[in-house]
Amino acid sequence: MINSLEVLETNTMILKENLDVRTITMGISLIDCADPDIDRFNENIYNKITTKAKNLVKVGEDIEKKYGVPIVNKRISITPIAIAASSTKTDSYVSIAKTLDRAAKEVGVNFIGGFSAIVSKGMTESDKKLIKSIPEALATTERVCSSVNVGSTKTGINMDAVKLLGSTIKETAILTKDSDSIGCAKFVVFCNAPDDNPFMAGAFHGVSEADAIINVGVSGPGVVKKALETCRGKDFEELCETIKKTAFKITRVGQLVAKEASKALGVPFGIIDLSLAPTPAIGDSIAEILQEIGVDYVGAPGTTAALALLNDQVKKGGVMASSYVGGLSGAFIPVSEDQGMIDAVNKGALTIEKLEAMTCVCSVGLDMIAIPGKTKESTISGMIADEMAIGMINQKTTAVRVIPVIGKDVGDQAEFGGLLGYAPLMPVNEFGCERLINRGGRIPAPIHSFKN
Amino acid sequence: MKKGIITVVGKDRVGIISEVCAYLAKDNINILDISQTIVQGFFNMMMIVDVNNITKPFGEVVDELDQLGNKIGVTIKLQHEEIFNKMHRL
Numbered sequence: 291m292i293n294s295l296e297v298l299e300t301n302t303m304i305l306k307e308n309l310d311v312r313t314i315t316m317g318i319s320l321i322d323c324a325d326p327d328i329d330r331f332n333e334n335i336y337n338k339i340t341t342k343a344k345n346l347v348k349v350g351e352d353i354e355k356k357y358g359v360p361i362v363n364k365r366i367s368i369t370p371i372a373i374a375a376s377s378t379k380t381d382s383y384v385s386i387a388k389t390l391d392r393a394a395k396e397v398g399v400n401f402i403g404g405f406s407a408i409v410s411k412g413m414t415e416s417d418k419k420l421i422k423s424i425p426e427a428l429a430t431t432e433r434v435c436s437s438v439n440v441g442s443t444k445t446g447i448n449m450d451a452v453k454l455l456g457s458t459i460k461e462t463a464i465l466t467k468d469s470d471s472i473g474c475a476k477f478v479v480f481c482n483a484p485d486d487n488p489f490m491a492g493a494f495h496g497v498s499e500a501d502a503i504i505n506v507g508v509s510g511p512g513v514v515k516k517a518l519e520t521c522r523g524k525d526f527e528e529l530c531e532t533i534k535k536t537a538f539k540i541t542r543v544g545q546l547v548a549k550e551a552s553k554a555l556g557v558p559f560g561i562i563d564l565s566l567a568p569t570p571a572i573g574d575s576i577a578e579i580l581q582e583i584g585v586d587y588v589g590a591p592g593t594t595a596a597l598a599l600l601n602d603q604v605k606k607g608g609v610m611a612s613s614y615v616g617g618l619s620g621a622f623i624p625v626s627e628d629q630g631m632i633d634a635v636n637k638g639a640l641t642i643e644k645l646e647a648m649t650c651v652c653s654v655g656l657d658m659i660a661i662p663g664k665t666k667e668s669t670i671s672g673m674i675a676d677e678m679a680i681g682m683i684n685q686k687t688t689a690v691r692v693i694p695v696i697g698k699d700v701g702d703q704a705e706f707g708g709l710l711g712y713a714p715l716m717p718v719n720e721f722g723c724e725r726l727i728n729r730g731g732r733i734p735a736p737i738h739s740f741k742n
Numbered sequence: 743m744k745k746g747i748i749t750v751v752g753k754d755r756v757g758i759i760s761e762v763c764a765y766l767a768k769d770n771i772n773i774l775d776i777s778q779t780i781v782q783g784f785f786n787m788m789m790i791v792d793v794n795n796i797t798k799p800f801g802e803v804v805d806e807l808d809q810l811g812n813k814i815g816v817t818i819k820l821q822h823e824e825i826f827n828k829m830h831r832l
Binding site for chain 1: 748749777780784788790800801805819820821822823825826827828829832
């Protein structure tokens with residue numbers, strides 16, 4: 291029998307502590323849309339997306355009503371376009387991005403991810419075309435997100451692609467300079483990218499997936515923070531116990547929503563991504579959890595330990611709550627989307643170097659970091675290379691989403707609006723790494739990749 | 743049996759229960775359990791209701807209860823029981 295304390299607890303979590311389901315993401319395979327004719331290919335993908343995802347937003351809204359829990363985003367991920375479009379004869383993939391944007395608007399989702407390529411070992415002609423199209427594609431569309439996977443533990447790192455992406459990011463920044471280089475906020479570079487990540491900007495529908503699938507990303511940093519307030523001054527055992535229990539409850543809501551959405555849409559359930567994802571809203575911050583664990587500001591000594599603990603306990607609590615866990619599953623540490631992180635940067639407590647250290651134990655990587663617009667292409671490539679190396683050696687997913695804000699420098703602020711938030715520009719180490727980036731070729735896979 | 747949980751919170755006044763019950767009866771929603779307290783002038787009620795035979799979509803009832811709440815100055819929320827079962831029970 292349901293008791294009133296449990297009802298009260300759930301509703302307090304929803305109303306006061308920002309408990310929500312962050313996203314229902316429908317993954318759709320576009321492999322069967324292949325056509326040598328670009329117009330026909332565009333027509334095929336538009337038709338498939340708008341047919342499969344026709345009811346996605348409506349079903350999401352119905353579930354919100356039924357359980358009284360907000361579902362913040364409804365999104366779509368698709369087969370990496372570099373794969374789906376590889377037989378299409380054309381010089382540029384920009385028209386495909388525009389088609390995706392149109393399809394996203396038609397079904398009412400706020401982002402569509404998968405203008406992507408997977409080039410961890412080498413690039414096909416199609417991969418090159420896609421990467422070349424990224425700046426214009428992101429500058430001329432609103433809802434399309436793009437990603438490139440440039441490395442993995444099994445293949446090593448494709449340094450040619452790393453070099454190319456340094457200039458791609460810079461070019462994207464220049465093309466969108468009128469809106470604080472926002473194009474770069476829709477682009478991620480990955481190492482070990484998962485096939486089933488429901489979170490943007492890095493979501494795509496991997497080739498290992500079924501024709502269509504429902505993945506759900508849970509949220510709830512505010513809930514964890516509130517729960518931890520009850521164990522101030524207590525030891526780590528109690529702290530971990532509290533995080534685990536809270537993560538369990540949050541994930542159960544995600545599992546319920548995922549099951550329901552999958553049934554209503556007639557699309558199989560894929561995974562729950564156990565990530566704690568912040569938003570710019572007050573009280574919905576990962577940084578505040580770390581502060582509650584015991585650091586004055588994120589970036590202070592002890593921050594990496596606190597984050598490692600948080601990540602691990604979230605996974606331990608969450609895995610029992612869902613039959614299928616996947617995606618990135620951990621804590622996101624974006625700067626612009628998290629008020630506590632922004633404060634830490636403004637205080638001078640948090641630097642890019644510390645963020646890089648934290649990415650060894652978080653779910654993704656250097657995320658939503660605004661840097662001076664004058665930052666050299668090779669420096670951006672260097673940052674990517676470092677982050678990819680962390681992922682490759684530690685067999686985890688890492689990513690880079692940095693935004694060189696053209697025309698702005700350290701001390702300025704970049705405004706992205708909405709869920710993307712705002713960010714103070716962070717200083718970047720300006721010593722050169724051109725000789726390293728210009729070598730070309732690949733960094734070989736690490737020794738521990740030879741397991742079989 | 744599919745059950746819904748209704749929570750009503752707000753400043754106490756005469757007739758809250760009667761208005762909520764009248765609405766439920768109109769839509770063929772049977773009340774299975776009511777618990778209610780008043781703490782420092784604040785009205786707090788939880789109802790368990792049977793939603794098997796509602797005459798309209800669940801979401802519509804949620805909206806109408808929300809509007810009713812606005813009219814009489816309290817917050818009324820209807821949720822499917824499953825969210826509580828899933829969160830708090832193994």
